[in-house]
Amino acid sequence: MEELHAINRRNFLKQAGSLAALSSLGSMPLAAMANDEHVSLTILHTNDVHSRIEPFPMDGSRNQGLGGVARRATLVERIRSEQPNVLLLDAGDTVQGTPYFNLFGGKVELELMSKMGYDASTFGNHEFDNGLEGLAKMLPYARFPFLTANYDFSNTILKGKTRDYIIFKKQGLRIGVFGLGIQLDGLVDPNHYRDVHYLPPIDTANAFANRLKHDYKCSLVVCLSHLGYRYSDGQVSDQVLAANTRGIDLIIGGHTHTFMPQPEHIRNLDGEITTVNQVGFAGINLGRLDYQFERQSGKKKLVTAGRYEISERLPALNG
Amino acid sequence: MARLIKLGFPLVCMAWSIIACSKYLAPVKQQYIQYQVGDSVSADSAYIRYYLPYKQQLEAEMDRVIGHLDVNLTKGDNAPETLLGNFFADALLAEGRKSYPDAEFSFGTKGGLRIELQRGDITIGHLFELMPFENELVLLELSGQNVQQLAQFIASTGGQPISGIRMKIKDNQPVDVQIAGKPIDTSRTYKLLTYDYLANGGDNSRGLENPVNRINLGKKVRETLIDYVSQQTREGKHINTQLDGRITRN
Numbered sequence: 001m002e003e004l005h006a007i008n009r010r011n012f013l014k015q016a017g018s019l020a021a022l023s024s025l026g027s028m029p030l031a032a033m034a035n036d037e038h039v040s041l042t043i044l045h046t047n048d049v050h051s052r053i054e055p056f057p058m059d060g061s062r063n064q065g066l067g068g069v070a071r072r073a074t075l076v077e078r079i080r081s082e083q084p085n086v087l088l089l090d091a092g093d094t095v096q097g098t099p100y101f102n103l104f105g106g107k108v109e110l111e112l113m114s115k116m117g118y119d120a121s122t123f124g125n126h127e128f129d130n131g132l133e134g135l136a137k138m139l140p141y142a143r144f145p146f147l148t149a150n151y152d153f154s155n156t157i158l159k160g161k162t163r164d165y166i167i168f169k170k171q172g173l174r175i176g177v178f179g180l181g182i183q184l185d186g187l188v189d190p191n192h193y194r195d196v197h198y199l200p201p202i203d204t205a206n207a208f209a210n211r212l213k214h215d216y217k218c219s220l221v222v223c224l225s226h227l228g229y230r231y232s233d234g235q236v237s238d239q240v241l242a243a244n245t246r247g248i249d250l251i252i253g254g255h256t257h258t259f260m261p262q263p264e265h266i267r268n269l270d271g272e273i274t275t276v277n278q279v280g281f282a283g284i285n286l287g288r289l290d291y292q293f294e295r296q297s298g299k300k301k302l303v304t305a306g307r308y309e310i311s312e313r314l315p316a317l318n319g
Numbered sequence: 320m321a322r323l324i325k326l327g328f329p330l331v332c333m334a335w336s337i338i339a340c341s342k343y344l345a346p347v348k349q350q351y352i353q354y355q356v357g358d359s360v361s362a363d364s365a366y367i368r369y370y371l372p373y374k375q376q377l378e379a380e381m382d383r384v385i386g387h388l389d390v391n392l393t394k395g396d397n398a399p400e401t402l403l404g405n406f407f408a409d410a411l412l413a414e415g416r417k418s419y420p421d422a423e424f425s426f427g428t429k430g431g432l433r434i435e436l437q438r439g440d441i442t443i444g445h446l447f448e449l450m451p452f453e454n455e456l457v458l459l460e461l462s463g464q465n466v467q468q469l470a471q472f473i474a475s476t477g478g479q480p481i482s483g484i485r486m487k488i489k490d491n492q493p494v495d496v497q498i499a500g501k502p503i504d505t506s507r508t509y510k511l512l513t514y515d516y517l518a519n520g521g522d523n524s525r526g527l528e529n530p531v532n533r534i535n536l537g538k539k540v541r542e543t544l545i546d547y548v549s550q551q552t553r554e555g556k557h558i559n560t561q562l563d564g565r566i567t568r569n
Contacts, residue, residue, distance in 0.1 A: 068364035099444070191515075
């Protein structure tokens with residue numbers, strides 16, 4: 001169980017070297033360090049929750065008792081009460097996998113995510129399972145945007161119902177988030193995505209990362225990706241994306257249901273670090289990444305990374 | 320056990336002291352900080368209250384008994400013909416024929432059948448688990464040649480759920496392929512009931528990609544299974560699927 005969690009020490013050192021020597025001070029909450037010079041940001045994330053509203057049933061299966069929105073909600077609220085700046089993000093495939101979706105078409109999933117205060121998600125391939133009509137029907141239940149920069153919906157009924165990116169402002173910090181989806185050919189019934197134009201993910205990512213970083217001066221650029229963590233055949237994955245782009249700080253991934261033991265740090269085209277993280281599926285885990293920014297210089301570092309396993313007992317966050 | 324395992328940097332560089340020396344920044348060792356498990360923290364009841372009405376509606380629907388099984392419908396161990404496959408393909412053919420009586424045979428893939436069914440009551444929930452996908456029935460009119468290609472796919476994959484068609488598998492090739500008791504006639508066409516996933520190229524199936532004609536029935540496979548079981552029950556029958564040698568291997 002002791003999976004997790006580290007950050008890239010070398011990179012941390014590199015970035016930290018020129019800064020005042022910051023430290024997370026052991027277990028001291030980051031909020032305690034907030035001051036005029038520094039701003040902290042906590043990113044919480046899920047992917048491939050697949051309509052897992054309730055925990056897995058206690059039927060002897062491997063994941064029995066894990067997950068469930070009600071416990072995730074408690075956990076998220078706890079963290080929000082401790083941290084000044086929290087973003088709650090999701091990387092797609094919110095639906096399909098339990099009869100909640102078959103019977104209610106995505107309403108329950110999206111209303112609960114809205115209630116929990118998700119800040120943004122993206123489309124996985126399973127968002128298309130009931131066709132564009134089904135998608136259009138469920139979208140109004142989401143009070144957060146779906147970011148879909150590389151799906152061009154302009155000739156479909158989804159036109160104007162999703163966004164390419166969003167910029168969050170936290171204590172003067174600007175955090176730019178955009179979303180990328182997977183090629184639907186072969187994954188989804190063609191009738192379910194008719195007239196959707198797929199844009200190449202790497203080009204799209206470079207364009208938006210550049211815009212967010214340089215035009216909009218975002219201190220952190222995050223990509224919500226449903227491309228998948230990695231493939232053996234060279235298909236565009238989060239690993240490929242990270243290595244072939246500039247300006248993305250963090251890729252929150254999905255699709256491959258990968259339980260990453262820790263975030264992966266990949267050198268991008270500029271030789272800078274792009275962090276990739278993905279936390280399995282079904283809401284079994286909640287991922288957490290804590291960043292700290294120096295207000296003056298805008299310099300940042302990933303302070304801690306970890307993940308919570310959502311089970312029958314929740315952690316008391318203050319130990 | 321729920322817990323956050325957090326990496327804490329040891330107190331190498333205390334607080335805000337500016338020590339511009341990487342030596343001091345280098346963590347001595349990885350330190351994992353593990354939050355304790357709290358007894359007092361529980362699920363947020365507001366969320367449970369929100370989804371409870373949906374859950375009750377869902378459970379009432381899922382627990383509804385619609386039929387009875389006299390045998391365990393199993394996937395078999397690499398057997399070319401299985402009880403689960405026969406049940407599935409028979410259901411597709413019987414229900415599809417209600418709309419298209421001239422449908423001659425049916426085909427599905429074993430990978431699409433997600434659970435085995437145990438003898439006893441059959442509930443809606445069982446059929447949801449068996450077929451969680453939203454696939455819909457498709458009627459394909461295929462050339463005899465395409466039927467032969469499909470038979471080759473079935474043979475090369477060690478048998479698949481079929482009904483209305485019989486074959487033997489020899490050295491991964493189909494032999495004695497028969498529909499309605501007759502060998503495949505390459506000069507005519509055949510009407511196949513399958514579903515959109517396969518008709519659209521899923522599972523790398525072969526022979527379905529160039530049909531002479533295609534009709535989407537607009538009916539989910541799961542609903543088809545539900546209708547099939549319900550029909551048996553209405554007729555006072557239990558489901559008692561048997562192996563009948565429709566695919567054999569030697």
